[in-house]
Amino acid sequence: MRIIFKTSYDKDIDIHEHWGKRGAILVLLAFMAVLPFFAGEYYLAEATNTLIWALAGMGLMLLVGHTGQVSLGHAAFLAIGAYTEVALMNIGWPFLIAFPVAGIFTGIFGALIAIPAVRMSGIYLAIATLAVFVIVEELIILLEPITGGVGGLFAPSITIAGISFDRYADLSNLYWLVLLIVALVTWGYANLMRSPTGRSFLAVRDSEVSARALGINVTRTRALAFGLSTGVTGLAGALMGHYIGFFNYELFSIFISINLLLVVTIGGLGSIQGAFLGAILITAVPQLIAIFRDWANATVGINIGSIPGLDTMIFSGVLIAFIIYEPLGLYGRWLKTRTWFELFPLARRDMFRRQKSYLKTERTK
Amino acid sequence: MSLLVAKDIAIHFGGVKAVDGVSFSVEEGEVFAIIGPNGAGKSTIFNLISRIYPLTHGKISFDGKDITRLKAHDIAQLGIARTFQNIELFDHSTVLQNMLMGRHTHSRTSFVENILFTPKVRQQERDHRKRVEEMIEFLELEAYRNKMIAGLPYGVRKVVEIGRALAIGPKMILLDEPASGLSVEESQEVAFWIEDMRRDMGLTVLMVEHDMGLVSAVADRVLAVANGRMLAEGTAAEVQADPHVQAAYLGTAPAGEPA
Amino acid sequence: MELLQLLFSGIANGCIYGLVALGFVLIYKSSEGVNFAQGDMMMLGAFIALGLGNSAQMGLPFGIAIIGAMIIMYGVGWGVERVFVRQLFGQPQFALVILTIAMGFIFRFIAGSIWGYTPLVFETPFSGMNWNFGGVILSAADLITILVTAVLTLALWFFFARTKTGLAAQAASQNQMAAYIVGVPVIRLNSLIWGLSGVVATVAGVLYATKGAIDPNIGLLGIKAFAAAVIGGMGSLPGALLGGLLIGIIEPIAGRYAPGELAQMSPYIIMLIVLITRPGGLFSQIHAKKV
Known part of the structure; x- marks a missing residue:
């Protein structure tokens, strides 16, 4: 077990407490950066997809994991980001401007929604976001001149300073672009969480009444969290549009909202790492199911491909198992495993036992 | 008066x-x-x-x-700072974080600066930490500094809540x-x-x-x-x-x- | 005349929304969370009744098929609580939301695997029967829907206001801890309530099936019913029913006089307006937290 002697407050303020951890991140980044040189087209595309999901996951994580607000409508913000960005590029704006503007626009939209919604809490907010989702979906169909209506539209390919980032012609370039954006957002997210703003999010999550007593404006904090969350989700939506190439409103279905919730829950609520682990899982499982399906078909001769809805079924099973047995998600599991090794052979089974108690009710009489 | x-x-x-x-x-x-x-x-x-x-x-x-x-x-x-009858701490944060949250009214940086973590934010964090450390020393909470609230005994939580209120500098x-x-x-x-x-x-x-x-x-x-x-x-x-x-x-x- | 016709079928539809909304409220009161699988439980109930009753399947008499479906769905609701929901004890509300969303997918998968994804028609003794009252057509299905909803609502009211178990359930919904201390078997009651909501869902599903074909995706109606429950203020049984009626009536009228997408949006727009102006719903039972 490693013991760190802290000699200045800066050691606590820094994102990573020692060079070992910083090194690990650098190695990971370097590995990700050289991936296009040895990974095949298929895996590179999957990696890009995973990164985009991780970005969207971070957006939702900020809201659900760190501010304690559940949104069932985040697919709507993916959609707003994607459509805004494509619309801006179609009127001739370059990607470098259209992309951040799409994110900011989505963020402002989200914050504006949050202002009336902040009076609600818990389940009511989740419901309101669901309503927003349905309304946005219908609006997309209504606003046909911009969105292409039911028919959908093409995302133009990205060109920056003469370099093409086309999904099919220059996949490596697109991958690097996505990687850079994800890395920047992750860095900003980590910064946010070690600063007063991030702490005020946690305060609002854990106890509104004492947050107020400490001078935190709960309404403004929630609206800000909503805005930042939806802004990042909007960025992910824009990238998703470019990654898919051609899309209509069906790309942003309620299932995407639920998948995003899956990402943050399975990954581990309240940790940035969780968003990544969740994204890896959610993009890998369909592939694993496909591989298993082929294998079952080839060896046993059972054609499970003919059962519709099996993927969703397996997903649901995984989700239930996580909710019941590992509410801290993959990241929580990882922390436990690591502690177990660090303390070996002194770890005890009950060290991580959860306390179960009667509901801390939210509708106290 | x-x-x-x-x-x-x-x-x-x-x-x-x-x-x-x-x-x-x-x-x-x-x-x-x-x-x-x-x-x-x-x-x-x-x-x-x-x-x-x-x-x-x-x-x-x-x-x-x-x-x-x-x-x-x-x-x-x-x-004006306050504590609560039934302890309203931020359960999923450490003692240190709880007390840092008490410094909220003294934060003078915007969320954009926070995201970029500018030198100004870092300096502000150092100042907050210094103030909070004074409270930790006053209330003899050194041993609990990095402990999660959820696992602390009742008596300690009560003291942490006082510390958080004092961190406001009321x-x-x-x-x-x-x-x-x-x-x-x-x-x-x-x-x-x-x-x-x-x-x-x-x-x-x-x-x-x-x-x-x-x-x-x-x-x-x-x-x-x-x-x-x-x-x-x-x-x-x-x-x-x-x-x-x-x-x-x-x-x-x-x-x-x-x- | 046309408005009257719309109103009538709106009320009948609203009854179904209202019944599904009742299921939401029942579970919200007992587990303090939202059962997002309520719509899918309705779907499953309808399919079980169809499977038992249709001549091409089990071919049981109509009444027996429905009672059988109600009993089975009581078991399903009870089992979901016993096996899954109970495990979430002490976890945040959010956990139940995710759990039930996943349960919904599983129900849909089960129904799809057994009965397929093509719409099926439930055979009822009164299918196709209707009366013409001076231009307004009253179908038997609509009339029965309204009647059954009224009877079920009265029965539920009687259960909660007059029986010992019902009163205990009310007590538990107001303060689990206090109810537990005075000897209310809170945990067992929760299973019962889940079972009960399975029964209510089945009734809603059967009524829905009398009006047209069903497929495994009809559970999505749950989202609309959910809007109804919210409009009524999650904690109120009569509120849920009224919310359902409101949505049921407004939907066809908006569809008649406004563009299609707007009509689709109408339940949610109403819900948002209610949430913003009265965050606790029209029949609010929410109070500020005491410190």
């Missing part, structure tokens, strides 16, 4: 008059205690001062400023039953801290407390309330000797008055 003046304050929940026409003033540098039986409206008075509940009528002013219409989150800015601190649920030793410790807060930090202390031992030990003046109304005001000994107060605790009306 008094630091805090509550004039004829009242709050009615439907037909229930939880607080009804209570007036008192707290002088600067004073330890003022509010006592009374359960359900007397003591905590409600706190909630009125910290603007969690709206006043039905009456007026509260602090430092010469009318705070009756302020929002709950504007109160800390003025220099002029006045409202302590809602600081000794409830504590052992004799722990509540003696609380008595010392209250003394120190007044003497070394120049704080004004307004507290609600059941433990008459603690109240007699630290309070300069005591206000007794029952059923939302004022019964008596004076030193601890005077209030304890008051027949109305004794009646309220024993549940009988003093002679010559209707129950």
Whole structure:
């Protein structure tokens, strides 16, 4: 077990407490950066997809994991980001401007929604976001001149300073672009969480009444969290549009909202790492199911491909198992495993036992 | 001039008059205690001062400023900190983070600067940390600095909550039953801290407390309330000797008055 | 005349929304969370009744098929609580939301695997029967829907207001801890309530099936019913029913006089307006947290 002697407050303020951890991140980044040189087209595309999901996951994580607000409508913000960005590029704006503007626009939209919604809490907010989702979906169909209506539209390919980032012609370039954006957002997210703003999010999550007593404006904090969350989700939506190439409103279905919730829950609520682990899982499982399906078909001769809805079924099973047995998600599991090794052979089974108690009710009489 | 003046304050929940026409003033540098039986409206008075509940009528002013219409989150800015009867800490954060959250009103950086973590933010973090470390040292919380609240014993949590309130750097601190649920030793410790807060930090202390031992030990003046109304005001000994107060605790009306 | 016709079918539809909304409220009161599988439980109930009753399947008499479906769905609701929901004890509300969303997918998968994804028609003794009252057509299915909803609502009211178990359930919904201390078997009651909501869902599903074909995706109606429950203020049984009626009536009228997408949006727009103006719903039972 490693013991760190802290000699200045800066050691606590820094994102990573020692060079070992910083090194690990650098190695990971370097590995990700050289991936296009040895990974095949298929895996590179999957990696890009995973990164985009991780970005969207971070957006939702900020809201659900760190501010304690559940949104069932985040697919709507993916959609707003994607459509805004494509619309801006179609009127001739370059990607470098259209992309951040799409994110900011989505963020402002989200914050504006949050202002009336902040009076609600818990389940009511989740419901309101669901309503927003349905309304946005219908609006997309209504606003046909911009969105292409039911028919959908093409995302133009990205060109920056003469370099093409086309999904099919220059996949490596697109991958690097996505990687850079994800890395920047992750860095900003980590910064946010070690600063007063991030702490005020946690305060609002854990106890509104004492947050107020400490001078935190709960309404403004929630609206800000909503805005930042939806802004990042909007960025992910824009990238998703470019990654898919051609899309209509069906790309942003309620299932995407639920998948995003899956990402943050399975990954581990309240940790940035969780968003990544969740994204890896959610993009890998369909592939694993496909591989298993082929294998079952080839060896046993059972054609499970003919059962519709099996993927969703397996997903649901995984989700239930996580909710019941590992509410801290993959990241929580990882922390436990690591502690177990660090303390070996002194770890005890009950060290991580959860306390179960009667509901801390939210509708106290 | 008094630091805090509550004039004829009242709050009615439907037909229930939880607080009804209570007036008192707290002088600067004073330890003022509010006592009374359960359900007397003591905590409600706190909630009125910290603007969690709206006043039905009456007026509260602090430092010469009318705070009756302020929002709950504007109160800390003025220099009023508080603790809660049932401990309202941020359970999934460490002691250090909890106390840093107390520094919120002193943060002067925008969220954009926070995301970029500019040198200004770092310097501000160092300053916050320094202030918080002073509180940690004062309350002897060093051993718990990086512990999660959820796993801490009750007594420690109570102290952390006081620490978080002190981190605001207030002029006045409202302590809602600081000794409830504590052992004799722990509540003696609380008595010392209250003394120190007044003497070394120049704080004004307004507290609600059941433990008459603690109240007699630290309070300069005591206000007794029952059923939302004022019964008596004076030193601890005077209030304890008051027949109305004794009646309220024993549940009988003093002679010559209707129950 | 046309408005009257719309109103009538709107009320009948609203009854179904209202019944599903009742299921939401029942579970919200007992588990303090939202059962997002309520719509899918309705779907499953309808399919079980169809499977038992249709001549091409089990071919049981109509009444027996429905009672059988109600019993089976009581078991399903009870089992979901016993096996899954109970495990979430002490976890945040959010956990139940995710759990039930996943349960919904599983129900849909089960129904799809057994009965397929092509719409099926439930055979009822009164299918196709209707009366013409001076231009307004009253179908038997609509009339029965309204009648059954009224009867079920009265029965539920009687259960909660007059029986010992019902009163205990009310007590538990107001304060689990206090109810537990005075000897209410809170945990067992929760299973019962889940079972009960399975029964209510089945009734809603059967009524829905009398009006047209069903497929495994009809559970999505749950989202609309959910809007109804919210409009009524999650904690109120009569509120849920009224919310359902409101949505049921407004939907066809908006569809008649406004563009299609707007009509689709109407339940949610109403819900948002209610949430913003009265965050606790029209029949609010929410109070500020005490500190």
